[in-house]
Amino acid sequence: MENIFINNFSEYDQPDLYDVENDGWNEDTLFIEQWAKKQEGMVIDLACGTGRTAIPLAKQGISVIGVDLHEGMLNKAREKSEQQNLSIKWVNQDITELQLDVKSSLIYMVGNSFQHFLTNESQNLLFSSVSNHLLDNGLFIFNTRFPSKDELMQPETEEYWRSYTDHLNRHVEVSTIAKYNSILQIQDYITIRRFKEASGQIAETRSSISLRYTYPQEMDRLLDKHGFEVVNVYQDFNEAPLTTEAYGMVYVCRKVGQK
Template sequence: MHSTYYNSEEYDQPQLYDQENGSYTEDIAFLRQLAEQVQGPIIDLACGTGRATIPLAQAGYPMIGIDIHQGMLDQAKAKAAILLKDHYQSIQWLEQDCTSFQLDQRSDFIFTVGNSFQHFLTNEEQDGLLYSVNHHLNSGGWFVFNTRSPSAEELLQPETEEYWRSYTDTTTGQDVDVYTISRYDALNQIQHYETIRRFRETVNQSADERITHIYLRYVYPQEMKRLLSSHRFEVVECYGDWQKTPLGSTSEEMIYVCRKR
């Protein structure tokens, strides 16, 4: 059973997504350390526009990028064609549902980063994801993912508009101010984020405001431990950031390094 939430608004403009998220690289060095230990293709689930897939391919690792959003994959392919040039074929891009993806091969290393784990909103979706990952991992293979920590500060935010960031839209040249409003559904452990982008007026562009919505599932550490164990994963490490700081009560995210039992 899939969630009834429509959860793709934030990804319907892939170029905008890259402007706001494409410069994030904190997880790449971490992923490369594990990539050095494995053979064969590495699978990036919910790969989006290839933010992590492409740098690993540039480092010489054969990659498979899987995402359910065709527009994000099209953006990823366009970027790879430019950045990889003669090695463009080192990535296989597939449009599939990560809760039930099917490949004719297995891998020593599967990851999903960018807090993509939070997009699997129901128990059934989480089970489908973890079952599919386990099915495609070789024995002893690695599974790495991160998710925001369900701290009180994160979940119990006031339901008022909060400033997030500003940047310049490279397409229009307009400055953009971004605000968010969050509402937490404790019964379902789902945070609803409303993102408001206000485009400032310029000589060639009028002022504009765009609103998108996204829903994110939060999982508590003990709940996650039992969930992973039920799908035959051993949690080898759990960090509070990509610099391998031990997970603590004030950590903003949880990074799980798992092996298939």
């Protein structure tokens, strides 16, 4: 299968920057921790990145395997876990072709990583890989953005998003340009980061990413096809019920066997 993820790598090519922009977010980690503490054995973190959720789980005494395709992100995760003397197995694999020597009662994938699976084929391969590595009645927890009108019908012009101080102590202004293809259900984003250099000049970097949006009824059919039942679906990690005003969808699914 052609690797469909390579074109999305530019957003993850600076692991230190990724941590600055994302480490303050922990609601998904706390949610996963609640479920992980109810399970026995190894937990598998798919698209684990720099270990944002795996490392806190390991600190709680939970055994974790982290899997990611991006070697740079994994190297950062490895460095961070070694600095904290944590025993976490980091695996560099395409998770649509997962080959681990373990089965788990809990596999999770957060950070809206589900949106990186841009085709029907890749979504099918993902669920097959997960099912192959889950014990009977094991759980798969993942999240993805909700395909709301506000999310998909953004103007195709530059829009301010946020600002922060980066790992080099620079004030960074972030904006995005989004373009949605309603046939493919894929939104192409350009992320623009502007900051002042030591010389006083304003510098700019750009990265691109493509994200697929999946509708709730479509997701239900996809999960059923691959032998999963939906235990719960929420609009956030605080377990609020899913509504048409949602920005996200959080699925807790149980493997019930292939059909």
